[in-house]
Amino acid sequence: MKLTKLLTGAAVALGLAAGGALAQDKTKVGFVYVGPVGDGGWTYEHDQARKAVVEEFGDKVETVYVENVAEGPDAERVITQMALQGADLIFTTSFGYMDPTINVAKKFPDVKFEHATGYKRAENVSTYSARFYEGRAVQGTIAGHMTESNIVGYIGSYPIPEVIRGINSAYIHAKKVNPDVEFKIVWAFTWFDPAKEADAAKVLIEQGADVILQHTDSTAPQAAAQAAGNVVTFGQASDMAEYAPFPRVSSIIDDWAPYYIARTKAVMDGTWTSVDTWDGIGPGMVGIGEITDAVPAEVKAEALALKEAMASGEYHPFTGPLKKQDGSDFLAEGEIADDGTLAGMNFYVEGIEGSIPE
The missing domain is CATH 3.40.50.2300 (Response regulator)
Known part of the structure; x- marks a missing residue:
């Protein structure tokens, strides 16, 4: 009886450990949006790119987003919360998120950040924009x-x-x-x-x-x-x-999908580095x-x-x-x-x- 309980307990423990390992294998990607995903414009296209990431990587990724985030102190709070909740990569998708992104990145050196349309970078902060x-x-x-x-x-x-x-x-x-x-x-x-x-x-x-x-x-x-x-x-x-x-x-x-997929993959395979990307009609x-x-x-x-x-x-x-x-x-x-x-x-x-x- 005791042996059965011990074996059962060990199996449960192994199962939990395996489940934990699977959970850790998922790359968590966050997105901070200045407008609603249904705006029909800027935020809509960023969210289409988020969906493309999900379609590309399936259950290897988990994506989260917060919409209607005002530029300024509220953005810093939202970005911090994403980092605290285990995001491996965070896309901040408006110019006014620049300083909040830099501030949060200093506190979370193991998290990678991608800031749209800004110009301030750090070891764990990339910038990207379109021409x-x-x-x-x-x-x-x-x-x-x-x-x-x-x-x-x-x-x-x-x-x-x-x-x-x-x-x-x-x-x-x-x-x-x-x-x-x-x-x-x-x-x-x-x-x-x-x-x-x-x-x-x-x-x-x-x-x-x-x-x-x-x-x-x-x-x-x-x-x-x-x-x-x-x-x-x-x-x-x-x-x-x-x-x-x-x-x-x-x-x-604005077609952000190829960039979002490439940067997520870089985090997954450990090749992510801080870069500045400014692409136009030619690259798509x-x-x-x-x-x-x-x-x-x-x-x-x-x-x-x-x-x-x-x-x-x-x-x-x-x-x-x-x-x-x-x-x-x-x-x-x-x-x-x-x-x-x-x-x-x-x-x-x-x-x-x-x-x-x-």
Whole structure:
């Protein structure tokens, strides 16, 4: 009887140990999102990439996420909680999570962190972003051709280099095809707030814009344009194809899945190191959504040719001659902006009116 109990106890202990070992073999990956997974834009695409990680690795991974995390102290609390709960790898997916990520990483040196769109790294913190400005060049080309009022509206989120680069790239390429084009910019000071985004779109439409670009995450500007009638829009971060073929005539699509899969695998096999990744159309991190038949065939062809030229490296959106807004020289004839200049861009190019908010 005692022997049976001992054997049974040993079997249970072995079973628990085996179960523990299996649990430890799972790689736990956390994701911190600035908006809801159903935003139809930025956060939606990050969550699609999370699902791709699950599909790729199956029961070898466990993923967790927290949505609607405000940038600042609340982000630090959420990231800390993920680390405490055993995450091996944490993706923090908004610019304003930069300092919170660095702060938490110092306290958890064995956890790997990946921060989107920031520039601060550490031994256990990588940074990654996409060259969204390449997609803006395509959008600007289409916008310049399609505006009849010659007024293009642009909804900015925050006046950080990423957003300023996008405005400049869109304007440069709209101006190339339409010298009379004018940009009107409204700053929403939010990444995701459908009410604010809709209001911004309505203000721009009232000011005469018949094309609207956005660097905010919801589909609210699409809905506002649809209600207004003859206003062209572009999907931001995600295809927003429910508004195609019009007003949404194309989009920038962020494809994070290959990167998330590769970085998760690196943690699994012990090869993860701190790196900085900035990829664009060529490697596939920036996609151009279907250009609909609302766009004239010759404009579509021109936009796709531009896309291919950037993908191959034949063309760079910031190629001189270009001047800054104040008339000073930016790039000489044929000169290409280096990544350091682009990463810190804090000025408008010549021709854009208004000032960048502090």
